[in-house]
Amino acid sequence: MPAYKSIEWLEDQKALRLLDQTKIPAELKYVTLSRVEDIAAAITDMVVRGAPAIGVTAAYGLAVAAWQEESDLLSATMTRVADADAILRASRPTAVNLCWALDQMHNRVARQQPTSLVAYRAALVDAAHALAREDVEINKAIGHAALDIVPQEATFIHHCNTGGIATVDYGTALGIIRIAHEAGRKVHVYVDETRPRLQGGRLTSWELQQLGISHQIIVDGASGFVMKNKSVDMCVVGCDRVAMNGDVANKIGTYNLALVAKAHGVPFFVAAPISTIDPEMPSGDQIEIEERPASEITEIDGVKVAPEGAEVFNPAFDVTPAHLISGIITEKGIIYPPFDETLKTLFLSNEQDHE
Numbered sequence: 582m583p584a585y586k587s588i589e590w591l592e593d594q595k596a597l598r599l600l601d602q603t604k605i606p607a608e609l610k611y612v613t614l615s616r617v618e619d620i621a622a623a624i625t626d627m628v629v630r631g632a633p634a635i636g637v638t639a640a641y642g643l644a645v646a647a648w649q650e651e652s653d654l655l656s657a658t659m660t661r662v663a664d665a666d667a668i669l670r671a672s673r674p675t676a677v678n679l680c681w682a683l684d685q686m687h688n689r690v691a692r693q694q695p696t697s698l699v700a701y702r703a704a705l706v707d708a709a710h711a712l713a714r715e716d717v718e719i720n721k722a723i724g725h726a727a728l729d730i731v732p733q734e735a736t737f738i739h740h741c742n743t744g745g746i747a748t749v750d751y752g753t754a755l756g757i758i759r760i761a762h763e764a765g766r767k768v769h770v771y772v773d774e775t776r777p778r779l780q781g782g783r784l785t786s787w788e789l790q791q792l793g794i795s796h797q798i799i800v801d802g803a804s805g806f807v808m809k810n811k812s813v814d815m816c817v818v819g820c821d822r823v824a825m826n827g828d829v830a831n832k833i834g835t836y837n838l839a840l841v842a843k844a845h846g847v848p849f850f851v852a853a854p855i856s857t858i859d860p861e862m863p864s865g866d867q868i869e870i871e872e873r874p875a876s877e878i879t880e881i882d883g884v885k886v887a888p889e890g891a892e893v894f895n896p897a898f899d900v901t902p903a904h905l906i907s908g909i910i911t912e913k914g915i916i917y918p919p920f921d922e923t924l925k926t927l928f929l930s931n932e933q934d935h936e
């Protein structure tokens with residue numbers, strides 16, 4: 582059992598404790614944050630990362646903001662929380678979970694109709710706890726739904742990091758692998774190292790080690806060779822946003838992996854909590870793709886590896902078109918192409934569940 586918590590509310594300090602993902606695997610280090618500005622910076626700087634994890638972190642960020650307010654006025658605290666919302670919403674653009682979690686916080690707190698500061702702060706903390714709890718349940722449900730398609734002996738290729746640290750626990754795509762392993766399936770994972778931040782080589786490999794799951798790190802460019810020469814049963818990846826036509830935004834390199842999978846006839850599955858379906862996005866073309874600093878590519882651990890002055894284009898995500906996706910695995914089951922109608926139905930049923 583992993584002995585770490587990705588995200589933890591410290592009730593005595595009214596603060597959020599995050600596992601610092603920039604330090605793994607060298608160190609298991611936590612940061613304690615009691616200012617919303619620091620929480621937003623932790624999201625931007627990827628101290629915490631992974632779509633569900635940043636959603637839940639932002640949710641707790643609102644609770645932190647409510648305690649940061651020094652006046653004992655409900656109205657001033659609500660203004661502080663509204664300001665915090667704007668800061669958190671702008672911390673990373675691609676994962677829809679961030680905005681979804683913030684919207685959920687407001688809806689859930691409003692349903693409580695808190696009339697005192699004490700009740701308002703408590704409602705925020707309770708709503709964030711609920712989102713955190715639900716995240717774990719959703720991930721387990723995704724993993725169990727996938728058992729139907731995971732063979733008794735299963736070899737996966739996995740991209741980026743979608744595990745317990747990218748969520749509150751279990752993970753989405755990595756949760757599928759974990760639950761298959763726990764269910765007694767014989768599992769092996771080829772772990773895309775995932776340039777430039779090495780979420781695979783640093784984080785996924787570390788998580789799989791803790792879980793005792795057989796795996797080998799490969800460079801991103803090796804997936805074609807691996808699919809050609811090894812027997813790969815399926816690719817599983819996570820996602821940051823699902824458009825209504827089934828296009829999916831995920832870590833840069835996911836699209837390449839999907840193309841290679843198509844070329845080799847390897848099924849390509851996306852693990853997606855229903856909260857990642859974005860009704861505002863008709864297709865992947867409208868999804869905002871975050872661009873990150875050049876230094877992520879030109880430097881490794883602070884050491885320059887590119888020529889001085891080299892220009893860089895560093896999109897952090899790409900969009901995999903629906904026609905390359907074999908299925909989307911959600912907490913309510915696996916959906917298959919064409920995705921449009923099923924995505925609409927799933928999204929609406931999820932809305933009703935949260936009313």
Ligand SMILES: CSC[C@@H](O)[C@@H](O)C(=O)COP(=O)(O)O
Pocket residue numbers: 630631632633676740741742743744747748752753754780818819820821831832833897
């Ligand atoms: C369960 S995590 C799903 C996605 O957020 C994950 O695949 C991913 O692309 C993470 O990107 P990152 O830039 O590391 O936050």
